[in-house]
Amino acid sequence: MGLRIAGHIERLNGKELTYQEFVERYLRKNQPVVLTGLMDDWRACKDWVTRDGRPNLPFFAAHFGKSRVQVADCGTREFTDQKRVEMSVSEFAEHWLMGWKPEESEIPTSDRPPVLYLKDWHFVKDYPDYVAYTTPVFFRDDWLNLYLDCYRMHMDPEMYQETDDISCSDYRFVYMGAKGSWTPLHADVFRSCSWSANVCGKKQWLFLSPSQCDLVFDRNMKNCVYDIFSDASEMTFPGFKETIWTECIQEENEIIFVPSGWYHQVQNLEDTISINHNWFNAHNLSWIWDLLSKDYDDAKEYIEDIRDICDDFEGLCQRNLAANTGMNFYDFLIFITRFALAYMGQLYYLLRGDDDTIQHSSLTVQQLALNLASIRKVATKMKDAEGFQKHRDILDTEETLSDPKFSELSIKIGNAYRMMLEPSPLSYYTAKACVDVLGDFDFLKSWSPVCTPGDLVSCIDDAVENLNRIGSKNNIHLGELV
Numbered sequence: 001m002g003l004r005i006a007g008h009i010e011r012l013n014g015k016e017l018t019y020q021e022f023v024e025r026y027l028r029k030n031q032p033v034v035l036t037g038l039m040d041d042w043r044a045c046k047d048w049v050t051r052d053g054r055p056n057l058p059f060f061a062a063h064f065g066k067s068r069v070q071v072a073d074c075g076t077r078e079f080t081d082q083k084r085v086e087m088s089v090s091e092f093a094e095h096w097l098m099g100w101k102p103e104e105s106e107i108p109t110s111d112r113p114p115v116l117y118l119k120d121w122h123f124v125k126d127y128p129d130y131v132a133y134t135t136p137v138f139f140r141d142d143w144l145n146l147y148l149d150c151y152r153m154h155m156d157p158e159m160y161q162e163t164d165d166i167s168c169s170d171y172r173f174v175y176m177g178a179k180g181s182w183t184p185l186h187a188d189v190f191r192s193c194s195w196s197a198n199v200c201g202k203k204q205w206l207f208l209s210p211s212q213c214d215l216v217f218d219r220n221m222k223n224c225v226y227d228i229f230s231d232a233s234e235m236t237f238p239g240f241k242e243t244i245w246t247e248c249i250q251e252e253n254e255i256i257f258v259p260s261g262w263y264h265q266v267q268n269l270e271d272t273i274s275i276n277h278n279w280f281n282a283h284n285l286s287w288i289w290d291l292l293s294k295d296y297d298d299a300k301e302y303i304e305d306i307r308d309i310c311d312d313f314e315g316l317c318q319r320n321l322a323a324n325t326g327m328n329f330y331d332f333l334i335f336i337t338r339f340a341l342a343y344m345g346q347l348y349y350l351l352r353g354d355d356d357t358i359q360h361s362s363l364t365v366q367q368l369a370l371n372l373a374s375i376r377k378v379a380t381k382m383k384d385a386e387g388f389q390k391h392r393d394i395l396d397t398e399e400t401l402s403d404p405k406f407s408e409l410s411i412k413i414g415n416a417y418r419m420m421l422e423p424s425p426l427s428y429y430t431a432k433a434c435v436d437v438l439g440d441f442d443f444l445k446s447w448s449p450v451c452t453p454g455d456l457v458s459c460i461d462d463a464v465e466n467l468n469r470i471g472s473k474n475n476i477h478l479g480e481l482v
Helices: 019-027 057-064 089-098 143-148 210-216 285-302 304-309 313-325 329-351 355-360 362-382 397-401 404-421 431-438 453-474
Strands: 011-013 033-036 068-078 081-088 116-121 172-177 182-186 193-200 203-208 246-250 254-258 263-268 272-279
Touching (some): 057 089, 081 089, 081 182, 089 116, 116 182, 143 272, 143 329, 143 404, 203 210, 285 304, 285 313, 285 362, 329 397, 329 431, 329 453, 362 404, 362 453
Antiparallel strands (some): 033 254, 068 081, 068 116, 116 172, 172 272, 182 263, 193 254, 193 272, 203 263
16 A cells, blocks of 8 residues: 655754744644754764764774663564664674675575664763763753653652663663664654654654544554554554655754654664654643553553452552553652742742843743643643542652752753753853752742642642742733743
8 A cells, every 4th residue: 555645844954943933833833844954063973974974883882882772673573563682782783784785685585684773772871971962952941851860750669670661761862773774653652752863874754643643543543553564454454544644854964853743654764873862841741641641541441350359450550551651640740740849949039030130031931931831731631530549649849849859950950941042141150040040949848748730730829829929020920821
């Protein structure tokens, strides 16, 4: 069955695009775009590429060869993904250098070694002192990775293990694959958005907009098409024939923005190295809750027949949700509560400052208020979720505010927004600027623990009322934004 391909993805020079323009034209509208001109000074584009533009595999073997990585066998399906094996980077490089090339078609299929694709390598975590690249400004409002730099995703000790897939250390990855390696059809983890930068090589992307995603599932909405070129039988996937795809060929030194909920299948047209981040923020936070809610219903339905004999049915549902999706309801509530507290503290500091501080930080104030509005909207949707009934305290506010990890998160958040939004950032070497990026949490310390989404909504409402009184002297009213 041939694919119907229509439309195109805009390609722009990233140096000629402001952050606000990116937000208005692409992030807020959930539209993909290709950005050029942003990788010129990346160390990866020099060290990782040979003079003829191919992956510098000997460099990887020599400098990073001991790292253990997950490698997909592109020719072997395992459940809904490709079969994964673990090996060292040096072993992977050796396999690639000795492997069959797609153009050598005279070699019988049975004699060809598998096409391997190194995926999800946590390179930044493995080599924090090797600065391979700089995250473009458009993608720095990254709640997911800012959080995981400071906290584990799971607080439940029964869920956490240092090396398991659930306790993912971050969502910053390096991918490496020979011509012909590929990734099956999927939407990104948590329904986050992503950005992917080609250090070398060329990729073909086939995109399907969220409005058509139901068409790639079977009649029961349980199983998704695996390979759009060979796996979409009309009997199993009756809606697939109605799909309309958008194709994009991504060249070397180009970055593609993949919005939330867009299904995509990707193939390496040349030997390729790419850097990839998954991320989300206020603009797509609701996508994450919607996925968690749907996956919770699926997890509950799957074990419904043991409800009457299960001592902790709800706890089992939440553990299964975390295992299948990457977080559960409580992980997500703790996540958004910590961010809400951080944003409140920074707003309190900024709004009670002098006129110069307010004027200098006006865009940051607007962004922080938008963030609170997004968190409040999602928490309001969460209030009626079955999974939050009769549960223990989630987060002690005073304990959180005194936690060094929370201070670290607040500083990272403050620095990120000032780099993105303020035209002439304050020097971070002064004591005043240190408070500026950390925030001021005195007015939060008397609040009760957050036990439910309703508690978080009340917490935000109380804070906004407080902040509006403080901001009124500068004619700033957060209530209009929140």
